Amino acid sequence: MQCYQCLARISSSLTMEEINPSYILSEEYRPKHVITEGEGIPLIDLTPITNREMSAGSDNKAVEELAAKIGEACRTWGFFTVINHGVPSDIRRRIMEASRKFFALPLEEKKKVSREAHNTAGFHNDEHSKDFKDWKEVYDFYVNDGMLMPASHEPDDPEIVPWYTPWPENLSKFRETCEEYGRACEKLFFNLLELVSLSLGLPPKRLHGYFENQASFARLNYYAPCPKPDLVLGTGGHRDPSALTVLAQEDVEGLDVLRKSDGAWVRVKPVPDSFVINVGDVLQVWSNDIYESVEHRAMVHAETERYSIPIFFHPSHDITMKPLDELVDERSPAKYPEYKAGKWLNLRMFNNYKKHGFYMRMTDYKIAA
Ligand SMILES: O=C(O)CCC(=O)C(=O)O
Numbered sequence: 484m485q486c487y488q489c490l491a492r493i494s495s496s497l498t499m500e501e502i503n504p505s506y507i508l509s510e511e512y513r514p515k516h517v518i519t520e521g522e523g524i525p526l527i528d529l530t531p532i533t534n535r536e537m538s539a540g541s542d543n544k545a546v547e548e549l550a551a552k553i554g555e556a557c558r559t560w561g562f563f564t565v566i567n568h569g570v571p572s573d574i575r576r577r578i579m580e581a582s583r584k585f586f587a588l589p590l591e592e593k594k595k596v597s598r599e600a601h602n603t604a605g606f607h608n609d610e611h612s613k614d615f616k617d618w619k620e621v622y623d624f625y626v627n628d629g630m631l632m633p634a635s636h637e638p639d640d641p642e643i644v645p646w647y648t649p650w651p652e653n654l655s656k657f658r659e660t661c662e663e664y665g666r667a668c669e670k671l672f673f674n675l676l677e678l679v680s681l682s683l684g685l686p687p688k689r690l691h692g693y694f695e696n697q698a699s700f701a702r703l704n705y706y707a708p709c710p711k712p713d714l715v716l717g718t719g720g721h722r723d724p725s726a727l728t729v730l731a732q733e734d735v736e737g738l739d740v741l742r743k744s745d746g747a748w749v750r751v752k753p754v755p756d757s758f759v760i761n762v763g764d765v766l767q768v769w770s771n772d773i774y775e776s777v778e779h780r781a782m783v784h785a786e787t788e789r790y791s792i793p794i795f796f797h798p799s800h801d802i803t804m805k806p807l808d809e810l811v812d813e814r815s816p817a818k819y820p821e822y823k824a825g826k827w828l829n830l831r832m833f834n835n836y837k838k839h840g841f842y843m844r845m846t847d848y849k850i851a852a
Pocket residue numbers: 702704718723730732737738779780781790791793
């Protein structure tokens with residue numbers, strides 16, 4: 484049998500022999516001091532909402548209780564793990580396999596589907612978090628391929644263009660598997676969105692319309708083994724630009740979350756067949772800071788590779804991102820100015836690939852109090 488892991492190691496742009504200095508983090512960002520025991524992110528069973536879909540009758544009380552748990556998790560952690568989420572384990576297994584096969588391709592093959600200057604999907608290995616290069620290779624694809632996006636982040640530029648995923652030609656079933664996975668996770672996402680809406684005291688479908696032409700994208704992350712795992716990060720500390728992110732990881736741990744209560748880094752324990760969910764920038768704005776997009780990062784290992792797959796659920800490009808009217812009043816005025824969702828995504832997507840001396844956060848766009 485072919486060992487995709489071995490091929491990925493050989494063909495990766497991340498070599499075991501030397502570490503390019505651009506990967507080496509300054510002292511303050513190095514992945515030390517992680518709390519692996521003690522209180523972890525909440526584990527939430529979604530049975531009341533996934534069962535509701537399967538059975539004719541709906542149990543509103545159970546769904547409301549579930550929404551309250553989600554609300555508490557969003558408020559205190561901005562992160563939680565879900566089980567009984569309704570995404571078939573078979574499609575999840577198949578996309579992990581597809582990811583292994585993709586990263587095992589020779590580097591020249593992967594580069595044939597490289598991301599381009601005006602289209603962010605495809606293969607890349609040059610993302611920077613906080614000005615340091617991430618020790619990872621990535622392949623991004625759009626959940627709603629060919630969706631419209633602003634051509635630039637400039638507020639006065641009206642040009643709108645379709646964004647397409649460059650699909651590898653010689654990987655059997657790769658595209659079909661990615662698309663099927665996107666659709667399966669979309670169902671989970673809309674259930675979560677409903678629970679989030681309820682948790683904010685809003686009608687269950689209050690936010691659904693914002694995703695009609697969603698600009699969501701999925702990311703296959705490959706973290707090769709690294710000779711100096713203490714000096715680099717696979718994905719440096721960052722906040723996601725999405726409304727919500729749905730992340731699949733396997734049993735190789737690596738995701739760290741900054742705990743809001745005390746600022747400690749806490750390692751997320753992998754739970755078999757679960758998804759890790761987190762609040763992103765868009766939900767931070769909609770909720771007017773009731774929920775916050777929390778900093779997280781992924782570390783790498785000396786011997787073991789790690790694969791993860793987040794999907795960043797992002798609204799349609801043309802919706803105006805602003806605190807929801809229902810959550811704003813004289814006592815809690817809007818904390819953010821209006822911003823087009825597509826312009827925000829465009830700004831974030833293109834800024835992550837440069838070393839530019841600052842770290843973009845939604846919080847920096849707040850209206851001065
Ligand atoms: O690999 C992980 O566990 C986290 C990845 C992540 O946060 C991201 O790709 O935005």
